[in-house]
Amino acid sequence: GESVGLHLPTLSVQEGDNSIINCAYSNSASDYFIWYKQESGKGPQFIIDIRSNMDKRQGQRVTVLLNKTVKHLSLQIAATQPGDSAVYFCAERGPLTGGGNKLTFGTGTQLKVEL
């Protein structure tokens, strides 16, 4: 079946450094991707999204890169701060049987920011 996975389960970075979180996806028909941030005991929060017709999209301190050739997605966080410590999930959108869309989530990467 189709799957979304992450290369690194845990990423430790120094405060102020840039972070890069990677994600591999297998469904070449996926047309939309989202990065979510989940803090302990809370629901996921939207960070940034990207459509499949784009290679790069920037937000505030975050950038998402999409490489459709190798089916790879990455999230870059600039000047990582202690408040960025969380689990980050990528999700890809595919069709639902009854119509509409379904998000398939990866297992997540734990980002730890060291002072």
Place this chain on the structure above:
Amino acid sequence: DGGITQSPKYLFRKEGQNVTLSCEQNLNHDAMYWYRQDPGQGLRLIYYSQIVNDFQKGDIAEGYSVSREKKESFPLTVTSAQKNPTAFYLCASSTTSGILNEQFFGPGTRLTVL
């Protein structure tokens, strides 16, 4: 404030009991979803609803039931038939129109079976 609320935050249940988790949204979204999250794992889809009075099974629907009598509400019942119900349950909603259908999540309910 617009958003999704889930209650209760923590829920304890004895084996053999059914329990219902609440999910309410005031975002005027047509679609609502229930996910289950286990430690160190991603989210798995239990049930979803695209419109009022209609819902569909997700990937792990066995042992669960839902209803969608109102647009704002999508309660999930964890039945005694669910063999391993202890988990973190997340509700989400989204629009169904347009190209981008970001899902907004509630704060979650942590269910523990004693």
